[in-house]
Structures are given as structure tokens and as C-alpha cells.
Amino acid sequence: MTHADPFVSSLRPTAVELPESGIVRVMNYGRDREGLIPLWAGEGDMPTPDFISDAAHRSMRAGETFYTHQRGIPELRDAIARYLGRLYERTTDPERIFVTGSGMQAIQIAIQAVAGPGDEVVIPTPAWPNFAAAAEISGARPVCVPFDFGPDGWQLDLDRLLAACGPRTRALFINSPANPTGWTISKDEIDRILAFVRERGIWLIADEVYSRFYYHGDLAPSFQHAVTPDDRALLVNTFSKNWSMTGWRMGWLQAPPEIGQVIENLIQYNTSGVAVFMQRAGITAIEEGEPFVAEQIERARRGRQIACEALAPLNRARFAWPDGSFYLLVGIEGYDDTNRLAERLVDEANIGLAPGTAFGPGGETFLRICYARSAESMSEAMERLTGWIEAN
Numbered sequence: 001m002t003h004a005d006p007f008v009s010s011l012r013p014t015a016v017e018l019p020e021s022g023i024v025r026v027m028n029y030g031r032d033r034e035g036l037i038p039l040w041a042g043e044g045d046m047p048t049p050d051f052i053s054d055a056a057h058r059s060m061r062a063g064e065t066f067y068t069h070q071r072g073i074p075e076l077r078d079a080i081a082r083y084l085g086r087l088y089e090r091t092t093d094p095e096r097i098f099v100t101g102s103g104m105q106a107i108q109i110a111i112q113a114v115a116g117p118g119d120e121v122v123i124p125t126p127a128w129p130n131f132a133a134a135a136e137i138s139g140a141r142p143v144c145v146p147f148d149f150g151p152d153g154w155q156l157d158l159d160r161l162l163a164a165c166g167p168r169t170r171a172l173f174i175n176s177p178a179n180p181t182g183w184t185i186s187k188d189e190i191d192r193i194l195a196f197v198r199e200r201g202i203w204l205i206a207d208e209v210y211s212r213f214y215y216h217g218d219l220a221p222s223f224q225h226a227v228t229p230d231d232r233a234l235l236v237n238t239f240s241k242n243w244s245m246t247g248w249r250m251g252w253l254q255a256p257p258e259i260g261q262v263i264e265n266l267i268q269y270n271t272s273g274v275a276v277f278m279q280r281a282g283i284t285a286i287e288e289g290e291p292f293v294a295e296q297i298e299r300a301r302r303g304r305q306i307a308c309e310a311l312a313p314l315n316r317a318r319f320a321w322p323d324g325s326f327y328l329l330v331g332i333e334g335y336d337d338t339n340r341l342a343e344r345l346v347d348e349a350n351i352g353l354a355p356g357t358a359f360g361p362g363g364e365t366f367l368r369i370c371y372a373r374s375a376e377s378m379s380e381a382m383e384r385l386t387g388w389i390e391a392n
């Protein structure tokens, strides 16, 4: 694609200038390699369990194939509210729940609702690139504040983050546990950020899709415990990660009921809602899926251990044991061009890692490993990676 092409040059510049996802680029490079172990995408190796898929089949066969509620069917909104209530020991009003076509769409709608041309959205980076891209599509400017990487791992300098919020800032975007660093916010940081956004009248967009994947307890510290009905807070979540439903494209947004009509309109004009049979499967996932979620968490915990223990003896590997999510970033001394490095690892080690350049300022010299895989597959992948590092 070139900007000189008459088709391309007649498009909206904001659309043309969106960057290609650096994760997808390397996936396309290595997609068909025989025997490649893919640790590049943000998903594990377990398919959706049958009991969830069966619920979708039953609903489809029962004829639930028509247009439906834009905010989500009431039964699913109730189930999500009960799930959050159980998890965070707090009553959640189903009127705050909006079912969306993925966590990505929850992010997109949250940003569309609050930020447009001339506005800024402040985002700590390295981060999943879709946060900044969603701001850009909306016409807003992402303002990236890099994490620091040091002996204590990834740290967020809150003074620097809050100082980056200026008069044009409409939203502060916090993803914890974080993709790709594994950084996880503390209770004190939550309180400080909330106090700041309250004082400034800024929206908080909190993406907590990895909240169950936390390695120092059962549940990561969460804004769910701290936000009040008066807060300008939009909370993003998804079915993708806990229940291995990445291909389904279903998530939810928690928003103040006062803006319910606006969110409903945005859903209507973006996708017009999520298929009822998928929502039925969502209810089953939530109501019957806890043993499966526990299995997924255990798999990630084990994968994390295998990955970190394999890297620890290597002097040339820079990484920190991640506190949460199912990723870790590793830098390899002497290999700062991680786009090229990711391609070489495909060609020479038959493993797929995501280049850090994909994740914005601060991540360029690292590779992202997704470790939500079976112990056998992770051990084999790490043998290939460490073998390659030792030989090069």
C-alpha cells in the first residue's frame, strides 16, 4: 500500500495512517511454518470447552437467531453483574453492564464516547497497541507515558503519568494486569489515580481483562473495589481470556447508567449488538465455567514459571517475573531490532514471539512471550529460544 495510490490517497488520512499491527505482521510472516510454536498472540492453546459451545448450539437450534437488545440480553447482563458481585464482593447493578462484540469493541466504544478530535488519551506504554489505535480512529491523540524497566521490573512513575494529563486530556487509560509487561497496579496506585481523575473530571478507562491472572493472590487489585457510582469510570472486560473464547468476539463494558443511552447508540451504530446464541454461551461460561477458569489460571502460572526459570540463567536476557496477565517481555542483549529478531526466531528456532516495537514507547527492544500454554509446549518453546540465544 502506498500513499500515492489514488484509492489510498482519497481515503480519510486518519484511517490511512493507522499502523499495521506489529503482532499481526510477524504472525503473517510465520503463520504456515510446520511445527512452529506460536507464543505471539494473546491467547492460550485450549479451545473453548464443549459445555460453552453446546449452549450456543442449543440456542441457535432453538431459533435464537434474530436481532436483539443492543445492551445485551437481560439474562446475560444479570449473570455478569452476579459474577462481578461474587468476585469483588460488591453489589453490581446490571444497568451498568453493556455487552459488546469483544473487549476490543468495549475499548473502542469507551473511547468513542469520551474522546474525539483535539482530545488526548493518556496511556502507559509499552501497551497493547489497540488502545492507542482506538484513540487515533476516534480522532484523538494518544499520549504515551513509558513505564520504567529496572531491577524491580516494570514500574509506573505515577507523577510522570499524572503530569502528562493536560487540559486536552479526556481519559486516562489503565490496563492492569498489563499486556505486555505483566505490571499490576497496587491498591495505593488505584487510590491515587482515582483521586486525580475525580479532581480533574477526567474519565478513567480501566481494562482489567486479565484480573484473574494474578500470581500473588487470587485476584489482582482492581478498580472494581474502589469506584463509586459517582465516578467517571468505564471498565473493560471480555470473555476471551478466562473462558478461552478469543474467536467468539464478546466482551462487556461497565459504565454509569446515566450514559446508557449513549453507549446503546454507539453499539447500535457500530455493530448493532451481539448474537443471542453467543450471549447464551456467555451465561453458561459465567455460571458453569469456574473449574475451567481455574485450570486456565494454573496453566498460565506453570507457563510463567517455565518461561522465567528458562531465562533466569541467561546473562544476556533482561526480563522480570510478571505479576499478572499471561505475558512477559524479554530483551536479548545485542538484538535491539526486535522486528528482525522475531523473524529470525521464526526462521531459525521455529517459535513465534511478538516484537516489542508493536507495543509503543519503552518496549522496542523486548520480545513478548505469551505463556498461556501447556507445560510441554512451553518447555519445548523455551528450549528452542534459549538454545537460539546461546548459539547467537
Ligand SMILES: Cc1ncc(COP(=O)(O)O)c(C=O)c1O
Pocket (backbone or CB within 6 Å): 042, 102, 103, 104, 105, 128, 175, 178, 179, 207, 209, 237, 238, 239, 240, 246, 249, 250, 251
Ligand atoms: C489488555 C487487553 N485488553 C483487551 C483485549 C481484547 O480482547 P478481545 O477483543 O479478544 O475481547 C486484549 C486482547 O489481547 C488485551 O490484551
